[in-house]
Amino acid sequence: DIQMTQSPSTLSASVGDRVTITCRASQSISSWLAWYQQKPGKAPKLLIYKASNLESGVPSRFSGSGSGAEFTLTISSLQPDDFATYHCQQYNSYWTFGQGTKVEIK
Amino acid sequence: QVQLVQSGAEVKEPGASVKVSCKASGYTFTAYYMHWVRQAPGQGLEWVGWINPNSGGTIYAQKFQGRVTMTRDTSISTVYMELTRLRTDDTAVYHCARQTSDWYFDLWGRGTLVTVSS
Numbered sequence: 392d393i394q395m396t397q398s399p400s401t402l403s404a405s406v407g408d409r410v411t412i413t414c415r416a417s418q419s420i421s422s423w424l425a426w427y428q429q430k431p432g433k434a435p436k437l438l439i440y441k442a443s444n445l446e447s448g449v450p451s452r453f454s455g456s457g458s459g460a461e462f463t464l465t466i467s468s469l470q471p472d473d474f475a476t477y478h479c480q481q482y483n484s485y486w487t488f489g490q491g492t493k494v495e496i497k
Numbered sequence: 498q499v500q501l502v503q504s505g506a507e508v509k510e511p512g513a514s515v516k517v518s519c520k521a522s523g524y525t526f527t528a529y530y531m532h533w534v535r536q537a538p539g540q541g542l543e544w545v546g547w548i549n550p551n552s553g554g555t556i557y558a559q560k561f562q563g564r565v566t567m568t569r570d571t572s573i574s575t576v577y578m579e580l581t582r583l584r585t586d587d588t589a590v591y592h593c594a595r596q597t598s599d600w601y602f603d604l605w606g607r608g609t610l611v612t613v614s615s
Contacts, residue, residue: 423600423601425601425602427602427605432607432608433607434501434592434605434606434607434608435542435592435594435602435605436605437601437602437603437604440597440599440601440603441599441601446603478541478542480542480601480602482600482601485544485558486532486534486544486600486602487544488534488541488542488543488544489541490540490541491541491542
C-alpha cells in the first residue's frame with residue numbers, strides 16, 4: 392500500500408499569511424494527487440486534482456505543485472473561510488489519504 | 498442540484514451490523530463509480546471500497562474484505578454500505594464519494610456517524 396504523510400499536522404496562521412502544506416508518498420505516484428478541504432460536520436471539498444489542477448470554482452489563492460513523491464498545497468493569502476482541515480489523497484494505486492493538516496487561527 | 502445525501506447517525510453494539518445509504522441526485526447515477534471512505538475520531542480518511550452503480554461490481558479494501566458489502570438500487574439512485582461484526586474501532590463517520598473518470602473524488606456526502614458501543 393502507498394502511505395501518504397502530511398506535514399505539519401497542525402498549522403497556526405493569521406489572515407493574509409502564505410500557508411504551505413506538504414504531502415509525501417511512500418513511492419512515486421506521478422501526478423496522481425488530489426487535495427481536499429474539510430470543515431467540521433461538512434463534506435470534504437475537492438480543491439486540486441492531478442497535483443496542480445484547480446477545481447472549477449475554487450479560488451485562485453489555492454495552488455498545488457509537485458510530482459513523483461513530494462507535493463505541496465499553497466494558500467497564497469489565507470482568508471477567514473480557509474480555516475479548515477486539508478487532506479491529500481493519492482489515486483495512483485487504489486486510494487490512500489494523508490492524516491490531515493488542521494489550519495487554525497493564530 | 499448535484500448532491501449525495503446520506504442516512505442518519507447509527508448506534509450499534511459490538512458484533513452487530515450497520516447499513517448506511519447514500520442517495521445521489523442531479524446527475525446520471527450509473528455514470529460514476531461510488532466509493533465509501535471513513536474517518537475515525539482524530540484519524541485521517543480511510544478508503545473502504547467502491548461500487549460500480551451500473552454493473553454492481555465492487556472492490557473492497559483488504560482490511561474490510563469479509564465484513565463489508567456494497568450494493569445499489571438504480572431505481573432510487575442509492576448505494577448502500579453494510580458493515581458486519583462491528584467492533585468499537587469501527588466507530589467513525591462514513592462518507593460516500595463520487596469518482597470522476599480520472600479516478601479522484603469530486604463530490605462527497607456529509608457523512609454518517611456510526612457509533613459502536615456497548
